[in-house]
Amino acid sequence: MSKRFAIIGAGMSGILTAIKLKQRGIRDFAIYEKAGGLGGTWRDNTYPGLSCDVPSHVYAYSFELKADWSHRFSPGAEIQGYFEGVAKKYELDSHFRFNSEIVRAEYCDGRWHLSIKDGATDVVDFVICATGVLHHPAYPDIPGLGDFEGACFHSARWDHSVPLEGRRIGIIGTGSTAIQIVPALADTVSKLTLFQRTAQWVLPFANPAYSEDEKAMYHTSPERLQQSYDFWSARFVDTFARAVIGDQDELRKIEDACRTNLEENVADPDLRRRLTPNYRAACKRLIMSDTFYPAMQKPSVALVTDGIDRIEAGGVRTKDGVLHELDVLVLATGFDGHAFLRPMDVVGESGRRLADAWAQANEAYRSVAVPGFPNFFMLVGPNSPIGNFSVVLISEIQLAYILQLADLVLGGKCRAVAPKEEATRRFNVALREALKGTIWVTGCRSWYLDRNGNPALWPWSFGRFRREMDSPDLADFNLAA
Incomplete structure (x- = not known):
């Protein structure tokens, strides 16, 4: 019997997940999106002057680099067009369910039962939440x-x-x-x-346009395009990511x-x-x-x-x-960067609600999973290293880790997988201790900080992130027979 996946969110991470499922021969999945189209933040944000603050050559899927970006930091509409083009290339249209907000996900009898805002339902074996971080606008509390x-x-x-x-x-x-x-x-x-x-x-980064000759060079030489991707990735890792x-x-x-x-x-x-x-x-x-x-x-x-x-x-x-x-x-007052899956009502084993589990703070095991919620995973979840690197690469690394866990179920080694309470607690204790040495706790107010004053970011190096996400330590997981 094949297993069905639900992807929640049709932004960068949701599109990525769909592509990787198809590449593994998995076709039984739907991408649920509350809005009327794909793109996430690049669909929602259309303000004058919009561009990405990560260089375009690295703000792209590692397997789908783009040779003809217009600028070093390309405008938002161009990035939106990139994701639309990638979704079309990988023939994802039949999997999208637009205007279909998931309002409730409940784990019952070994499967996830989904309720959509319009009254429709679905039953799936895996839920991968790609709901993003910055999509709930924060409005200022100003009189009048x-x-x-x-x-x-x-x-x-x-x-x-x-x-x-x-x-x-x-x-x-x-x-x-x-x-x-x-x-x-x-x-x-x-x-x-x-x-x-x-x-x-304010760091004075110039935003030069790429010439037609440069675009042609990257188009005819995938090696040069890869070198640009590697250069900008390394520059973030070796400078800014170390500083913070x-x-x-x-x-x-x-x-x-x-x-x-x-x-x-x-x-x-x-x-x-x-x-x-x-x-x-x-x-x-x-x-x-x-x-x-x-x-x-x-x-x-x-x-x-x-x-x-x-x-x-x-x-x-x-x-x-x-x-x-x-x-x-x-x-221009930003977003609630700590809402994550809210307002979706997520109910795990024995009626445990995610809202209750996160009543004091958003805590996850290595940002991707929560105890008591089997076969339920998150991309760019709590304490992902979004302040340090390109979020596209972060999603790729996290998804590869998640799919290794899903393989345990798909391969018949277990029926369901979820992190252990103790492993999750141990990870978050170490994380909070490490955050004390970061720049984010030196006294400023920022959207990084949760209600307890703790930054919702990754406090270690990129090398450690890659190592910890290389393969799951199965001793940290409950594998239901």
Whole structure:
């Protein structure tokens, strides 16, 4: 009897899972997606200036490199097009179930019973959750948010019907999104006001376009394309990834580069002071841009560092009493990076709910599985190393590990597999201890931190991640006969 898989989420990780199942000869699976199309974050985010902050040559499946990226850091629409093209190439269309949000998954009689929002159901043997991390927009808790009479929307829900040319635009937030939007709009609007709560460290990465000759070279020489992939992968591993987990020399290089960028590219001393962070570089996700500082010095752009008191019909009033009049208000306030599978109700063995298991903190065994939830796996789950490396490669490594566990069931060695409580506890104790030596706990506020102040990231090296995910230690798992 064949085993059926459910993949939840049609973004990068979901598409990856579908391809790898097909390559193993598994055809009995469905990809459930709550939205109307594939792509995940690249489908949802369409704001002006959107691009990836990971080089394009490494932000791709290792088995499906792309030779003709337009830029070193390519725009969001191009990345979305890449995933659409890959899904088409591997003939995944018949497996997608769009507008089909899974609201409940219950383990009963050795199988997972799925309930879809529209009333449909499915029964499967394996669930692989590829729901992503940054897909629940976080809205600011500011008095009067509903009183604003102009257009107001979250950056991840950009309203392209709203005209921007010649208008007064306000942006709340200074993360990667806002820092991409500002240069994109600075020359279009009559005035752009950036409301900053926290200044950011900005690394001056240029974003050159690839020439037609370079594209042709990568197209005709897969070896050169692979070399570019390997180069950018190694650069992340050998520099930034080491800095955030305690390599002080690498961290100092990053801080020096950011500080030099600020000092050399912001002329006004007062503006430079207000753009200077008061925490260590990389404590928050590091910003990469060579266009943000020039944009902030244009006559149409204003930086506001006074706290926001409330939002009124005509704009944003800050705590100094000034009303900043606006026509459009953009909430570039990020996402709830700790929601994971929520609001889906997941019920495992003996009626155990994932919501209860995660009542105090999101904890998993090596980010991919939870005790008491057999044949239920996650890609980019709690404490995945998403702050250090390309998330595409992370998903590939995790999926290879998960499929080794699934093989135990597919090969008849057991009926179900789940991590042991003790192994999961041991892993998370070691993880929390290791996090004490990382840059993320040095005092800044960031979306990395959960409600307990613990970063939901991987605190060790990339080499250790690869080693630990190379093959499962079966002593850490319950194998149901």
